[in-house]
Amino acid sequence: MTSEPETVAELVLARERDHRPGLRFEDRELSHHQVTAAAAARAALLRDLLDARTPRHLGVLLDNTPEYPLWLSAAALAGAAVAGINPTRRGAELARDILHTDCRLLVTERAHLPLLTGLDLPGVRVLVTDTPAYDELLAPYRGAAPEISPDATPAARLLLYFTSGSTGAPKAAVCSQRRLAAAGHSLVRHFGVRPDDVHYVCMPMFHGNAVIADWAPALAAGAGVALRRRFSASGFLPDVRRFGATYFTYVGRAVQYLLATPARADDRAHALRLGFGTEAGAVDARRFEERFGVRLVEGYGSSEGGAAIQRSPGTPDGAVGRAAPGDDLAVLDPGTGKECAAAEFGPGGRLLNGDAAIGELVNRGRSPFEGYWRNAAADAERVRDHGWYWTGDLFYRDAAGYLYFAGRADDRLRVDSENLAAAVIEAILARWEPVAAVAVYAVPDPVAGDQVMAALALRDGVSFDPHAFSEFLLAQGDLGTKMAPRFVRVLSRLPVTATHKVARGVLRGEGFRCTGPGEAGDVWWRPRGGEAYREFTAGDEAGVVGEFRERGREGVLGEG
Template sequence: MGFTSRTVAELVRLRWDDHRPGLWFEGRCRTHHEVAAGAAARAALLRDLLPSGAEPHVGVLLDNTPEYPMWLGAAALSGAAVAGINPTRRGAELARDILHTECRVLVTERAHLPLLDGLDLPGVRLLVTDTPAYTDLLAPYAGASPDTADAAPERRLLLYFTSGSTGAPKAAICSQGRLAEAGRSLVDHFGVRADDVHYICMPLFHGNAVIADWAPALAAGAGVALRRRFSASGFLTDVRTYGATYFTYVGRAVQYVLATPARPDDRDNPLRVGFGTEAGAVDAAAFEARFGVRLVEGYGSTEGGAAIQRAPGTPRAAIGRAAPGDDLAVVDPVSREECPAALFSADGRLLNGHAAIGELVNRGPHRFEGYWRNAEAEAARRGHGRGPARPDAAADGDWYWTGDLFYRDADGFLYFAGRTDDRLRVDSENLAAAMIEDILARYGDATAAAVYAVPDPVAGDQVMAALALREGAAFDPGAFAGFLAGQADLGTKMAPRFVRIVPRMPVTATNKIHRVGLRRDGFRCADPVWWRPPGETAYRPLDDADLAGLLAEYRARGREDLPAGVGLGIPRDPR
């Protein structure tokens, strides 16, 4: 398919006068033209609402409703940027996200207004989409047509949050040109056609849904079907109702769909492909066997700096090889030297993890466009200050450092081996350990707290915390659960699943918390460990029966291939 559009705004304008069905939501269908007209009206409104001299940023705190893609289109047409605001954030941290991205307009809906109660948001104009006042405000702009005069490939279009070692979430920048290019690339890769329908059930405040689902649909002129929030029980019904052929996912969502009761007609659906991450080989095979739908796993840095593509012949435990154009290497972050290839024992155990595991780095051209107002994090991504100076420092000064740990086998296949100490991914949410530690530091009985990731039995991570208690204190699980419930800024994914009570916090020779050792022990350690089983709010001791059940679930879900060093005692099989 040939493309000439260099901006998302141009792609929106192409849908003007396209009267084919274009967007489905809760029983109503809008044409491509209606969606483009809605984007044009909102762009005209936004031009009038943004104060002179202000950053052209609009925060969007919405479920997956038609307003979301229309505001994405509006921002593109007006040369503005959308900051996707995560509704799982709470209190001061939620306010921080809105104010950090300098949003002068915040678009939300009545269901999310309680999240804003009591927040100090000076200078932020609130638009509540499902109210008469909003309808009246938009009415004068109903005749606007798509105007791309304010659009350019280099203009910011997305500010989407990703957590990292700096603690507070970082707002990654994505330009119109990069998003349009990503859409075109996925159209070519998956053969997306104008008569396809993309099912968007992942939240649009994440890059997964916008970059991998909405953008290729827009580029190809395909239709979009929205689900307000993901529903496992509603997944297949929606797919059939809308004739969906393509969707994106995260591993947890796939597991939820597989957990629904099987039916003889499950394979009777129009889906052609699913594209996402963290499904795992076992669940991907089960999904294809049950629904007849191929899941294509990929690794892509949210910031656009690196990508790995899975292809036929990829070993079961591997992610794949570097995407075309990327020069990916596994690098020792101290020496900046490339790590040696991984060596495996006969039973598949990684033998030289200490030497083979390093940080995944893109040494070639990349599309990382920086973070909003975070020069320190941006410099870290580009490798500044990492390791000693090298003779070719000028050459590697703009390498892209992913922050993810990998190892590479002799055939060049890349294997994920974990994240840096301060990063976790829970139910597709990126979290920063430092933020959770700050909250746990308020717990009166604790003198020190460390937060780190342990692998989830299905996909991603779970939060584990180590607590050192004040002298004479004993861990009270009820009091601790009550403390967590009372923290207004504790997001819905942040509460620890496992709590280890240590006599003293382990530290390194430089008196830093020894997180590597904590992660290596996981929940199999000599210290008492308490946990909250899935679906429960109370903590209880992790006993031998619980441990056996967890390990059986790891095996059943194909999670033998866990990050090296995590003390679960499960053999690895790279093939």
């Protein structure tokens, strides 16, 4: 039995003589052989452009075009590292990301050049892919023999990808050739990826999900890759059919947006068999399979690689799965470091002891976490105590050992001295048929702690019915008495980040405040002692702000 390649460079080189379709984008198609040859040309160029005396890092500021995976493959062959640069960042923040990761080369396209106008990027050379100058620069290297640099070791850095946080600048997590190759092999085994599969990459490639969970297993199995420049709900099925896609990954609210598209008689006319991702939720996963005939597998893996949970047959609804064999995952109280109590459930699956059961997921065993680039403080926050890896994610665990995701640590709410998890409430509200997407978050309480607020994006053509919403809440047996939203903001679409995760910071910043004259109906509320929701008017807002002022807590509201 042959051993699995330990580096991504070996996986790239293994496709050198493979003339099957390897990469498709819009009307273009490259064979695996052509992909390897194009990567070899770029690797040869890298060896000439990057100084071995400095970190061999290049930034990639591109949409999902063929150049992105070609530069990933080139960096692997050359023993260099790619920093995925987020095109939604602007100005000084964008410059900071490029300079923080010590990029000496920045690969971009004409569409993104305006983002660089006025930025001070000393020592950074910019290559613009869709220009004659780029073609001329590459021309002498075309035909370069594919070869693996001595620097392309298993431990060599290959990815620097930014992880978002609620405070501070994004951190650049390190991923080595060994870890990315191992992730690819693991997913190939877990999902039975075949060489004749086609992986549809519609999530942004500057994010770890698209590269680690979609591109890497395709590379490891010799499967084809089809790219979408940017995610499009309306373009999803046409792409899947055109490319013959069999597998895709998703992050955040992409599944909800797909479900919000008009249903068609041919929704099941495709070859897609599997979707893998996070944050779809059990309700929408069932809806997706019923409508499109595609199974969604909700997984969990911290983007830094520090902990993972495997879903297996028999996993209860709502659970992510159990720890992988050999892993020592625990749900700990962040304050005491002690293990939380096992979850207790009431009628309808209601979590009865959230205060005692919900804690932070911690890997107490060996962790694949490879650190953040030049951020010792962030490393120390993530790995502490006995070398344990603290994920920053909230979970609870049942008596059988199944783990349930309860949100980010920053998404915890404290209502009337009871700790609640936003993800638990979101899963309940997502059952309401008119809802396309939902986000739950904390807004301040005039006295102490938090109140629950929900943002609801409704399906096309549906208006918010406060009476029907109240009736729905009363019918949910697992909705605790503290969980019902006091405030509801109704939107046509939730604000999202570039990776299609809900921009909770935007929602928290808006809070319960009315959005302006004539738009007060966007916010609804249930006054204390009331059961029915009604419009939150400017007069209501003034009254609530007055309560904060009377108690000297107006400062917690921020600017309004």
